[in-house]
Amino acid sequence: xxxxxxxxxxxxxxxxxxxxxxxxxxxxxIAVMAGLVILPLLTVFRDALAKGVPAYLAAIREPDARxxxxxxxxxxxxxxxxxxxxxxxAAWSVTKFEFKxxxxxxxxxxxxxxxxxVISGLVWVLLFGAQGWFGTWLxxxxxxxxxxxxxxxxxxxxxxxxxxxxxxxxxxxAQGSDEEAAALTLGASGFTTFWKITLPNIxxxxxxxxxxxxxxAMGEFGAVSVVSGHIRGQTTTLPLHxxxxxxxxxxxxxxxxASLLASLGLITLxxxxxxxxxxxxxxxxxxxx
Amino acid sequence: MALEIRGISKAFGRFPALKNVSLQAHDKxxxxxxxxxxxxxxxxxxxxxxLETPDAGEVNFGGEDFLSLPVRKRRVGMVFQHYALFRHMTxxxxxxxxxxxxxxxxRPSKEAVKARVSELLSLVQLDxxxxxxxxxxxxxxxxxxxxxxALAIEPRMLLLDEPFGALDAQVRRELRRWLRELHxxxxxxxxxxxxDQEEAxxxxxxxxxxxxxELKQLGRPNEVYENPADPFVYDFLGxxxxxxxxxxxxxxxxxxxxxxxxxxxxxGAVEVFFRPDEVTFxxxxxxxxxxxxRAIAARGPDVRIECLIEGRIVELEAHGPTLPPGVAPGLSLxxxxxxxxxxxxxx
Numbered sequence: 150x151x152x153x154x155x156x157x158x159x160x161x162x163x164x165x166x167x168x169x170x171x172x173x174x175x176x177x178x179i180a181v182m183a184g185l186v187i188l189p190l191l192t193v194f195r196d197a198l199a200k201g202v203p204a205y206l207a208a209i210r211e212p213d214a215r216x217x218x219x220x221x222x223x224x225x226x227x228x229x230x231x232x233x234x235x236x237x238x239a240a241w242s243v244t245k246f247e248f249k250x251x252x253x254x255x256x257x258x259x260x261x262x263x264x265x266x267v268i269s270g271l272v273w274v275l276l277f278g279a280q281g282w283f284g285t286w287l288x289x290x291x292x293x294x295x296x297x298x299x300x301x302x303x304x305x306x307x308x309x310x311x312x313x314x315x316x317x318x319x320x321x322x323a324q325g326s327d328e329e330a331a332a333l334t335l336g337a338s339g340f341t342t343f344w345k346i347t348l349p350n351i352x353x354x355x356x357x358x359x360x361x362x363x364x365x366a367m368g369e370f371g372a373v374s375v376v377s378g379h380i381r382g383q384t385t386t387l388p389l390h391x392x393x394x395x396x397x398x399x400x401x402x403x404x405x406x407a408s409l410l411a412s413l414g415l416i417t418l419x420x421x422x423x424x425x426x427x428x429x430x431x432x433x434x435x436x437x438x
Numbered sequence: 439m440a441l442e443i444r445g446i447s448k449a450f451g452r453f454p455a456l457k458n459v460s461l462q463a464h465d466k467x468x469x470x471x472x473x474x475x476x477x478x479x480x481x482x483x484x485x486x487x488x489l490e491t492p493d494a495g496e497v498n499f500g501g502e503d504f505l506s507l508p509v510r511k512r513r514v515g516m517v518f519q520h521y522a523l524f525r526h527m528t529x530x531x532x533x534x535x536x537x538x539x540x541x542x543x544x545r546p547s548k549e550a551v552k553a554r555v556s557e558l559l560s561l562v563q564l565d566x567x568x569x570x571x572x573x574x575x576x577x578x579x580x581x582x583x584x585x586x587x588a589l590a591i592e593p594r595m596l597l598l599d600e601p602f603g604a605l606d607a608q609v610r611r612e613l614r615r616w617l618r619e620l621h622x623x624x625x626x627x628x629x630x631x632x633x634d635q636e637e638a639x640x641x642x643x644x645x646x647x648x649x650x651x652e653l654k655q656l657g658r659p660n661e662v663y664e665n666p667a668d669p670f671v672y673d674f675l676g677x678x679x680x681x682x683x684x685x686x687x688x689x690x691x692x693x694x695x696x697x698x699x700x701x702x703x704x705x706g707a708v709e710v711f712f713r714p715d716e717v718t719f720x721x722x723x724x725x726x727x728x729x730x731x732r733a734i735a736a737r738g739p740d741v742r743i744e745c746l747i748e749g750r751i752v753e754l755e756a757h758g759p760t761l762p763p764g765v766a767p768g769l770s771l772x773x774x775x776x777x778x779x780x781x782x783x784x785x
Contacts, residue, residue, distance in 0.1 A: 327518050327520060327522035328522050328523075328524055328525070330487075330489050330509075330516075330518070330522065331516065331518060331522040331523075331524075331587075332524075332535065332539075333488075333489070333509040333510055334487050334488070334489070334509055334510070334512070334514055334515070334516040334588075335510075335535050335536035335539065335587065335588075335590075335591055336510045336511075336513070336536050336539055336540060336591060337510060337535070337539040338510060338539075341539050345535075345539070346524060349526045350525065350526060
């Protein structure tokens with residue numbers, strides 16, 4: 150090597166920059182990803198199709214499976230909009246107004262993240278179960294919450310409560326309330342201000358939060374498992390259906406149902422990436438610590 | 439329309455932002471609210487806009503009880519410090535917003551809105567930028583869009599919060615004159631908030647000086663500059679030199695210099711203020727404050743002279759021609775403040 154070439158070469162004090170280290174690290178990361186993420190994912194689809202496409206389709210079309218899919222969609226269809234509504238309302242109140250107990254509200258919003266989902270299910274059993282606080286009253290009035298759709302929805306709502314609010318709060322904090330104030334001084338009503346100013350400003354973060362919320366709502370196992378009662382064809386959602394079939398040694402059925410959930414995850418991931426790619430600036434503001 | 443503010447108080451939690459502030463603005467007046475940060479000037483502006491509710495007091499505008507009106511009924515044009523342009527709307531949509539949210543019966547036709555937008559754009563000298571988004575504009579352009587948007591609703595009063603705060607010095611000066619002309623043409627009462635005394639004195643018909651939520655003085659620019667109500671105002675409105683002194687029997691004594699006390703000066707220990715450029719120089723055996731020149735720095739026609747007076751370092755300013763020849767570091771001379779102001783205070 151000539152002296153000129155040596156001089157031109159930038160000095161790299163870090164030993165990590167030594168040739169050979171970077172490829173090793175990259176390969177190691179890829180290997181870990183392949184072993185822990187991609188391999189299991191492929192296994193799901195392989196085992197689902199182990200007995201051929203007809204068996205796979207039959208497993209999905211089977212009445213209990215269809216009931217599970219329908220129930221999962223219904224639970225998500227109820228809990229995701231409610232949580233989107235709650236998330237927007239919570240983020241709106243926390244970021245645009247000053248009030249007592251704001252810090253407490255912020256902590257409460259995060260609570261479902263920090264407690265085990267089993268507890269999120271158990272609280273509803275303790276409240277509405279046969280032995281629960283309101284159990285007798287509910288039984289007297291013939292209202293079924295636990296081991297029924299309302300219980301599943303309640304458990305799912307509780308678990309997925311933070312997703313939308315968590316996405317919106319940092320973004321709305323960064324945006325401040327000047328634009329809303331400006332709209333008001335220009336003669337807009339509160340509703341118009343929300344509809345024409347606030348909502349367009351948060352739409353991508355809102356969509357992102359709804360997407361995450363939906364993925365979790367459909368995939369939730371722990372909380373739902375506690376309140377479901379596992380009545381086949383009636384109170385088993387897709388994740389529970391997978392477990393039931395697996396325990397029955399019906400592997401094709403279990404993996405077929407699992408493949409639906411995995412596909413849902415993949416679709417969510419693609420949409421999420423697309424969103425991040427198109428609206429990276431806005432979403433970055435939302436994820437600032 | 440005339441604005442009358444009476445006894446406005448407002449606290450945020452335990453922090454009092456405004457304490458019993460009363461002031462008036464005449465019809466079509468250009469009023470500056472001047473004060474350091476935390477003086478409550480922006481809070482007062484937001485009270486006028488309806489974005490804050492005061493704890494006590496009244497606001498009367500054109501004979502109407504303003505506080506009982508919700509924000510959107512007040513028809514005030516507010517320009518925010520950071521403009522608060524709607525980021526997802528074009529310039530034209532921003533300006534048209536106030537017209538487009540009117541109830542259907544009062545809403546102008548699409549053509550009328552379009553005509554109004556281009557009229558306003560040419561008023562703020564931004565023709566042809568209708569389709570741009572706020573992020574595609576410079577700071578000065580954004581500020582003018584914000585102004586056009588506020589003017590679009592034909593406001594009864596204009597409120598400007600640090601209208602030049604986020605602009606660099608050159609753009610500031612250009613926009614200042616232009617804003618003043620715009621105000622004169624629009625013919626509405628305007629209240630603007632600033633922490634820049636030069637801006638306030640240069641632009642406003644009258645200046646209200648606030649400190650810690652209290653109104654310290656209200657008057658025309660030359661009035662407040664010539665006769666500051668207290669040491670704070672004196673200090674805030676421009677560079678100030680201060681010395682301890684004593685007033686007795688109509689005579690003011692500062693160190694070994696004795697002179698006639700200003701009219702109305704309180705007897706006893708006082709603080710003497712003078713502007714660093716309002717002094718004359720005399721030889722060391724003449725009359726005035728004994729000073730020793732420490733350093734001299736010329737800035738174009740102006741000369742900055744650092745002096746030691748009574749053990750304090752005082753920076754004076756002189757215009758080249760008024761400076762006696764031969765002034766150099768180490769020289770002793772006498773300084774005579776031309777118009778000392780005297781406030782009762784600790785000696």
